[in-house]
Amino acid sequence: MYAFLLSGENIDLAKEEVLALSKANSFYLDERFLVANCKKFDFSKLAFTQKVYNLIDKVNSIQEINKINFQKYYREDFRVRLYKLPNNLDLDLGYDEPYFGSLIWSKLKKPKVDIENAKTKFDFVFTKNNIYICLELREIKRGSIRERDAKFRPGFHPSTMNGLFARALVNLSGIKKNQKLLDPFCGVGAILIEAGLMNCNVIGYDLDNDMVIKCKQNLKFYKIKNFRVDKCDALKIKGVKVDAVVTDPPYGRRSSLHGNDINYLYNESIKKSFNMLKEGGVLVIVMPSNLEVIYKNFKLITQLYHRVHKGLTRKILVLKKLNS
Numbered sequence: 001m002y003a004f005l006l007s008g009e010n011i012d013l014a015k016e017e018v019l020a021l022s023k024a025n026s027f028y029l030d031e032r033f034l035v036a037n038c039k040k041f042d043f044s045k046l047a048f049t050q051k052v053y054n055l056i057d058k059v060n061s062i063q064e065i066n067k068i069n070f071q072k073y074y075r076e077d078f079r080v081r082l083y084k085l086p087n088n089l090d091l092d093l094g095y096d097e098p099y100f101g102s103l104i105w106s107k108l109k110k111p112k113v114d115i116e117n118a119k120t121k122f123d124f125v126f127t128k129n130n131i132y133i134c135l136e137l138r139e140i141k142r143g144s145i146r147e148r149d150a151k152f153r154p155g156f157h158p159s160t161m162n163g164l165f166a167r168a169l170v171n172l173s174g175i176k177k178n179q180k181l182l183d184p185f186c187g188v189g190a191i192l193i194e195a196g197l198m199n200c201n202v203i204g205y206d207l208d209n210d211m212v213i214k215c216k217q218n219l220k221f222y223k224i225k226n227f228r229v230d231k232c233d234a235l236k237i238k239g240v241k242v243d244a245v246v247t248d249p250p251y252g253r254r255s256s257l258h259g260n261d262i263n264y265l266y267n268e269s270i271k272k273s274f275n276m277l278k279e280g281g282v283l284v285i286v287m288p289s290n291l292e293v294i295y296k297n298f299k300l301i302t303q304l305y306h307r308v309h310k311g312l313t314r315k316i317l318v319l320k321k322l323n324s
């Protein structure tokens with residue numbers, strides 16, 4: 001059983017990102033701790049997860065931790081970390097990392113501690129009703145995705161999204177490497193950069209020539225090879241068939257609607273995406289939270305919200321093309 005310590009910014013988005021990549025048979029969420037019955041996948045792709053674990057056991061009391069065979073998971077040396085969800089969860093005095101460290105120590109044949117660089121990383125995650133005893137498999141390097149935020153790219157526009165959000169959108173589409181991903185409203189390319197770095201073949205269009213130039217500049221900056229970006233009206237794209245469409249059309253605030261009515265632009269681009277997707281392909285589309293759109297012939301996989309600031313909350317729809 002795998003478990004995921006989700007980041008606190010947007011738990012729904014973090015959960016759906018894991019489920020889209022893992023194709024889990026079953027799962028449950030306890031605070032921001034997600035337990036999923038799934039196969040191994042490329043955990044390094046995740047944007048809104050902090051840590052990935054092998055779940056050793058789930059218990060309800062500290063006394064039950066005594067029954068766990070820590071030796072079975074131990075390699076060379078170890079360290080223990082404690083997480084309380086929520087942060088202000090009350091734990092009785094004395095139940096701290098040194099306490100659990102000595103408990104594990106007493107159960108090992110040749111115990112050795114290495115706080116900085118342990119081969120065996122035990123994490124104890126406490127929630128209101130449960131204690132999860134976990135073996136850390138991976139800490140997600142979210143900082144390296146943040147290094148691709150707007151301010152670090154050569155081509156800038158205020159309408160662009162940050163790297164973590166763009167990556168999560170790509171992950172929600174469930175796209176695999178070497179498959180084709182289209183962003184018909186690509187702007188300066190945040191979505192295409194993330195998909196390109198995950199080895200997808202990326203295609204982008206924008207009606208604004210300046211955006212097209214900056215988008216190409218950004219893709220080259222991140223050494224993405226398999227891309228095609230052109231100036232084109234998203235509603236007039238021809239001859240394209242893709243596995244996923246992931247897009248953030250304009251809201252008419254920082255990015256121009258180029259004279260279109262917002263309802264018309266979204267509804268037409270959903271119809272257009274249907275025609276450009278292969279059967280079973282996925283459309284991930286972002287919009288202002290108050291916009292209602294029509295998505296005939298698609299199955300709604302999930303609907304999520306993401307607060308950007310006081311004045312803007314984004315709605316994200318993940319839609320799967322139904323067989324025609």
Ligand SMILES: C[S@@+](CC[C@H](N)C(=O)[O-])C[C@H]1O[C@@H](n2cnc3c(N)ncnc32)[C@H](O)[C@@H]1O
Pocket residue numbers: 159160161184185186187188189190191205206207208211232233234235247248249250251255256257258
């Ligand atoms: C919200 S921005 C996209 C931002 C992009 N996701 C990023 O992070 O850089 C929307 C883009 O759609 C473009 N656009 C507006 N109407 C369009 C149309 N009919 N066809 C193609 N692009 C259009 C705008 O020029 C703008 O660059």
